[in-house]
Amino acid sequence: MKSNYFETYAIHAGYDNREHSGSLSPPIFQTSTFVFPDAETGERRFAGMEEGYVYSRLKNPTVCQFEERMGVLEGGEKALAFASGMAAVSAVLLGLAKTGEHILCSEGVYGCTYGLLQFMEERFGISHSFLSMESAEELHAKMLPNTSLIYIESPINPTMKLVDLEMVVNTAKEKGIPVIVDNTFCSPYLQRPLELGCDIVVHSATKYLCGHGDVVGGVAVGRRETMEQIAHTAQKDIGGIMSPFDAWLLLRGIKTLPVRMDRHCDNAEHIAVLLKRHPYVESIFYPGDPDFPQYNIACKQMKKSGGMISFSIKGGKEEAQELMNNLQLIKIAVSLGDAETLIQHPATMTHSGVPEHERENMSITQNLLRLSVGLEAWQDIWADLEQALHSLMKKEDQAIS
Numbered sequence: 001m002k003s004n005y006f007e008t009y010a011i012h013a014g015y016d017n018r019e020h021s022g023s024l025s026p027p028i029f030q031t032s033t034f035v036f037p038d039a040e041t042g043e044r045r046f047a048g049m050e051e052g053y054v055y056s057r058l059k060n061p062t063v064c065q066f067e068e069r070m071g072v073l074e075g076g077e078k079a080l081a082f083a084s085g086m087a088a089v090s091a092v093l094l095g096l097a098k099t100g101e102h103i104l105c106s107e108g109v110y111g112c113t114y115g116l117l118q119f120m121e122e123r124f125g126i127s128h129s130f131l132s133m134e135s136a137e138e139l140h141a142k143m144l145p146n147t148s149l150i151y152i153e154s155p156i157n158p159t160m161k162l163v164d165l166e167m168v169v170n171t172a173k174e175k176g177i178p179v180i181v182d183n184t185f186c187s188p189y190l191q192r193p194l195e196l197g198c199d200i201v202v203h204s205a206t207k208y209l210c211g212h213g214d215v216v217g218g219v220a221v222g223r224r225e226t227m228e229q230i231a232h233t234a235q236k237d238i239g240g241i242m243s244p245f246d247a248w249l250l251l252r253g254i255k256t257l258p259v260r261m262d263r264h265c266d267n268a269e270h271i272a273v274l275l276k277r278h279p280y281v282e283s284i285f286y287p288g289d290p291d292f293p294q295y296n297i298a299c300k301q302m303k304k305s306g307g308m309i310s311f312s313i314k315g316g317k318e319e320a321q322e323l324m325n326n327l328q329l330i331k332i333a334v335s336l337g338d339a340e341t342l343i344q345h346p347a348t349m350t351h352s353g354v355p356e357h358e359r360e361n362m363s364i365t366q367n368l369l370r371l372s373v374g375l376e377a378w379q380d381i382w383a384d385l386e387q388a389l390h391s392l393m394k395k396e397d398q399a400i401s
């Protein structure tokens, strides 16, 4: 199948119904093992001399279809599917880094990635440091002789700060250091780091790729040789693989990724404008806001501004919690990228495990909330936010008078 359009690949890549009795929807290969026609075939497949399935931890047809689709959508040679986003992140980091090496990270990474980096340092002697990644000079200055990987989130959770991927790639290339990007917040529809020269993309497929809040999964995409090396250690020997049913749900979810992302982005645009104007909102963190410090980077490397908005309110933890409790349509939950609009409080939820001083460095304050704008009518999303903010203000007015 050949196309010039992402939308068509999102529906068709990796699956040919003619290979499956014409079934429009792909069958789920719910099997642990595969029968060899004879002993010699088994021998050849184990020796890697013949293509074919052996055991589902190594390869499964439904999971392969998902991997193939993701490879096409990210513009990479090979994708590997995992049981969770963290299984994908840990597979890439543990699969590539060696004891004594150093990983340079963007300032602010997903809470559990932060935990994994701590663990790798304490248990395996793989060190890391955080860096704002605002300029090539800074990057050069902070690269150590043993720096072997660069790990970036852009947008950074939850402050939405962006890293100029092209700038990092150009600097890293001079030293031959691979660049890994967690592309969860954008999905390949909004941002394709491999096309900008990055080496590996990782995702929590749990979020926009799935889109319906019913799968926990992960995926990593990159060059064939690197991915095969990671598959050999992290998939085969560590074993955090994706189940066939989850791969099927993701194949189904991805068909609507472009239309869902368009709506997430449009809704977020409306909500961001209204939040920014609201007297009880202190500031908004949203790449589509022309006043956002890295608005230009967003225009350069993202197709649209995404569906995530963080905002701080006038007050502290108590007011933030009260605001969440006042909401009716919007659900209080971590995760993101679902049809339902979700809100969470990073300081006490997703980033509660990050030490306070680090959290402050990342600008994760007690009055910060993160909103994953869903697919409901934006008018209803706003009405819910507005009434919740209004109740807070009314209470404050009463307290003053």
Ligand SMILES: *Cc1c(COP(=O)(O)O)cnc(C)c1O
Binding pocket: 084, 085, 086, 087, 089, 110, 112, 153, 157, 182, 184, 185, 203, 204, 205, 206, 207, 216, 217, 218
């Ligand atoms: C959710 C998330 C992860 C972890 O993914 P899981 O599927 O929950 O394991 C990693 N990175 C980012 C940016 C995330 O949002």
